[in-house]
Amino acid sequence: MTPRARMLLCSAIRHIVLHAGALVMLTPFIWMVSTASKPQTEIFSSDLHLIPYHFALWDNLRIAFAKADLWRYLLNGLIVTTSIFGLQVLVALPAAYALSKLRFLGRDVLFALVVFCILIPPQATAIPVFLLLHKLGVLDSYAALVLPFTISVFGIFLMRQFFKTVPDDLIDAARMDGISEFGIVWRVMLPTAIPAVTAFGIFSVVAHWNDYFWPLIVLNSEHLQTPPLAVAHFRNNEAGANYGPLMAAAMVIIAPLVIAFLFAQRRFIEGITLTGIK
Amino acid sequence: MAEIEIRALRKAFDGAEVLKGVDLTIHDGEFISLVGPSGCGKSTLLRVIAGLEPQSSGEVRIDGASADGVRPSARNLAMVFQSYALYPHLSVFDNIAVPLRMKRLSALERAPFVGRLMPGRRRAERVIRDDVERVAAQLEISPLLKRKPGQLSGGQRQRVAVGRAIVRQPRAFLFDEPLSNLDAKLRVHMRAEIAQLHRQLKTTFIYVTHDQAEAMTMSGRIAVMIGGELIQAGAPAAVYEDPCDIRVAEFVGTPKINAFPGRIRSDGRLETLGHVLHMATPAPEGECRICVRPERIELASQGLLSGTVVHLENLGSEAFVHIGSAGTDAPVVARVNDPSQVPAIGATVGYGFAPEAVRAFDVDGKRIATSIPSRVERPREMAVV
Ligand SMILES: Nc1ncnc2c1ncn2[C@@H]1O[C@H](COP(=O)(O)OP(=O)(O)OP(=O)(O)O)[C@@H](O)[C@H]1O
Ligand SMILES: [Mg+2]
Numbered sequence: 001m002t003p004r005a006r007m008l009l010c011s012a013i014r015h016i017v018l019h020a021g022a023l024v025m026l027t028p029f030i031w032m033v034s035t036a037s038k039p040q041t042e043i044f045s046s047d048l049h050l051i052p053y054h055f056a057l058w059d060n061l062r063i064a065f066a067k068a069d070l071w072r073y074l075l076n077g078l079i080v081t082t083s084i085f086g087l088q089v090l091v092a093l094p095a096a097y098a099l100s101k102l103r104f105l106g107r108d109v110l111f112a113l114v115v116f117c118i119l120i121p122p123q124a125t126a127i128p129v130f131l132l133l134h135k136l137g138v139l140d141s142y143a144a145l146v147l148p149f150t151i152s153v154f155g156i157f158l159m160r161q162f163f164k165t166v167p168d169d170l171i172d173a174a175r176m177d178g179i180s181e182f183g184i185v186w187r188v189m190l191p192t193a194i195p196a197v198t199a200f201g202i203f204s205v206v207a208h209w210n211d212y213f214w215p216l217i218v219l220n221s222e223h224l225q226t227p228p229l230a231v232a233h234f235r236n237n238e239a240g241a242n243y244g245p246l247m248a249a250a251m252v253i254i255a256p257l258v259i260a261f262l263f264a265q266r267r268f269i270e271g272i273t274l275t276g277i278k
Numbered sequence: 279m280a281e282i283e284i285r286a287l288r289k290a291f292d293g294a295e296v297l298k299g300v301d302l303t304i305h306d307g308e309f310i311s312l313v314g315p316s317g318c319g320k321s322t323l324l325r326v327i328a329g330l331e332p333q334s335s336g337e338v339r340i341d342g343a344s345a346d347g348v349r350p351s352a353r354n355l356a357m358v359f360q361s362y363a364l365y366p367h368l369s370v371f372d373n374i375a376v377p378l379r380m381k382r383l384s385a386l387e388r389a390p391f392v393g394r395l396m397p398g399r400r401r402a403e404r405v406i407r408d409d410v411e412r413v414a415a416q417l418e419i420s421p422l423l424k425r426k427p428g429q430l431s432g433g434q435r436q437r438v439a440v441g442r443a444i445v446r447q448p449r450a451f452l453f454d455e456p457l458s459n460l461d462a463k464l465r466v467h468m469r470a471e472i473a474q475l476h477r478q479l480k481t482t483f484i485y486v487t488h489d490q491a492e493a494m495t496m497s498g499r500i501a502v503m504i505g506g507e508l509i510q511a512g513a514p515a516a517v518y519e520d521p522c523d524i525r526v527a528e529f530v531g532t533p534k535i536n537a538f539p540g541r542i543r544s545d546g547r548l549e550t551l552g553h554v555l556h557m558a559t560p561a562p563e564g565e566c567r568i569c570v571r572p573e574r575i576e577l578a579s580q581g582l583l584s585g586t587v588v589h590l591e592n593l594g595s596e597a598f599v600h601i602g603s604a605g606t607d608a609p610v611v612a613r614v615n616d617p618s619q620v621p622a623i624g625a626t627v628g629y630g631f632a633p634e635a636v637r638a639f640d641v642d643g644k645r646i647a648t649s650i651p652s653r654v655e656r657p658r659e660m661a662v663v
Binding site: 169173 | 325349350356357359361364367368377442
């Protein structure tokens with residue numbers, strides 16, 4: 001075999017493996033779109049077909065929007081995820097700055113604790129947090145959805161690792177120029193850390209937009225429910241699961257994430273190329 | 279305009295002493311260079327002066343007032359960093375304007391959105407704009423004001439960093455190896471520019487470098503630091519001619535000064551490699567080092583000392599001949615002013631030096647006072663014996 005042919009073969013194998021992986025990841029989504037586009041009769045028909053014979057996506061969407069106040073759920077999701085992310089940044093950036101750039105007694109111990117906290121699954125602390133919120137009297141409110149997540153140890157860790165790469169001279173220059181320590185966090189570190197903040201934003205928003213567990217525990221009122229709870233509505237109907245509108249609703253609630261991700265991905269790459277540190 | 283006094287300054291990092299008692303007075307308007315090998319504590323000293331690092335003991339006084347506990351910005355010193363340390367997200371204009379905005383605008387006026395509505399803000403911004411543009415014109419970076427630091431060459435970033443320092447009219451400038459990231463040609467050019475800037479501003483300049491050519495050419499005084507101690511401070515020529523310590527003698531001057539093993543005899547005469555030098559010293563009998571600069575070594579056909587040429591460095595205008603000889607650890611380097619006269623590699627050459635060229639140091643590296651006893655009949659100047 002000539003080297004050229006061998007290279008082609010290697011490349012072909014690589015592509016086949018990657019495509020197979022992509023297919024596995026995409027199948028549920030494709031199935032969701034397919035189901036959302038089928039009328040009820042086709043969903044339960046015994047022959048498997050991806051392309052619906054009758055295109056019923058609009059009908060399913062109409063039913064979905066009629067049955068549940070999807071706009072309300074989307075708005076709730078937006079309020080909750082942005083508040084969580086905003087507060088997380090507000091806490092994580094100063095903490096990460098202190099852990100990476102200030103010298104004080106016990107810094108390394110504190111950082112070790114932060115790393116340790118990453119290992120604790122949120123379910124493990126769910127009951128104490130629930131009781132705490134109960135004592136505070138804020139169960140069944142936006143506060144109950146937001147407050148437990150304002151301190152993100154993962155965010156602190158991520159930002160701290162990024163801040164480590166910011167040259168010390170830059171901070172010293174800022175001090176010479178008369179910028180205060182908090183000023184350094186917001187005026188110097190934040191702008192240089194935009195790519196890291198964006199990456200953290202993706203993680204945070206995706207995790208809390210899709211969170212099913214916590215809202216299910218702390219919420220009773222329907223008008224506060226977040227998108228994943230909305231999908232559950234369609235399942236619990238007395239008439240049995242109505243899969244067409246359910247899948248249509250699922251499509252609606254992941255659409256903002258997909259759009260936001262595509263948008264953030266561009267910002268992400270832009271951010272990396274723009275911050276010309278060095 | 280500031281006189282800076284450093285008294286018995288010590289600094290330790292986690293028990294490791296980096297500055298071991300530095301005393302230095304920097305006069306108002308002086309251009310002083312701190313030189314020394316890598317890791318000797320130059321940057322640390324500069325950072326203590328700037329207030330970025332607290333000292334372990336000792337004192338820094340600026341214009342007679344103790345600077346202890348005074349915040350870096352309140353000391354009104356400006357610093358130019360080796361890495362330039364420009365804010366990557368701000369334009370050149372904004373980079374230069376930052377120190378002015380921090381000084382002249384209140385916190386409310388600087389706030390992102392509200393600031394614009396504050397009454398005094400527009401007038402202050404106009405004055406800042408004028409100041410930045412004046413400095414930019416002075417440094418010839420006016421066309422670059424809208425660019426981001428990432429879009430500038432090293433030399434241009436250097437100028438922006440200098441601009442950010444001079445715009446606030448500080449009492450003194452601190453430079454930490456500002457030219458070491460530039461290529462050789464630009465470095466020579468910027469050297470002249472910084473010297474020119476000093477003549478213009480007449481402010482105190484403290485300039486850290488490990489490049490002694492830079493220090494020798496730019497400054498009125500150099501201070502040589504080695505291992506956390508300030509060994510000698512003085513005019514460049516004086517430090518070069520009269521080093522008080524063998525480490526200073528070896529650090530200042532390229533190629534390095536030649537060191538021969540020597541002895542002080544009981545009658546006060548010096549000898550090296552079996553030859554008695556025409557020199558006397560009051561120092562007690564014992565081992566010593568006899569040091570001679572390369573340009574003071576003279577090649578001669580009838581050798582007083584002799585060795586084989588092991589290496590040649592021809593720089594075009596001058597050449598350095600490395601002579602390996604028995605008794606010295608490193609080859610002896612001699613400068614030849616006329617490169618066409620250099621001997622071939624492997625040739626045996628004789629060499630010698632005049633007694634005036636000798637700087638002698640004792641075993642601890644301290645300078646030994648020497649004198650040349652007058653002789654009745656003086657044979658040749660360069661005679662060794
Ligand atoms: N923050 C710090 N923590 C611990 N040790 C430090 C710190 N800063 C400097 N040192 C140590 O202090 C010594 C002197 O450092 P310094 O940066 O002052 O050297 P320098 O003379 O500027 O060297 P160079 O010419 O390489 O810049 C070094 O041994 C360094 O390891
Ligand atoms: Mg240094």
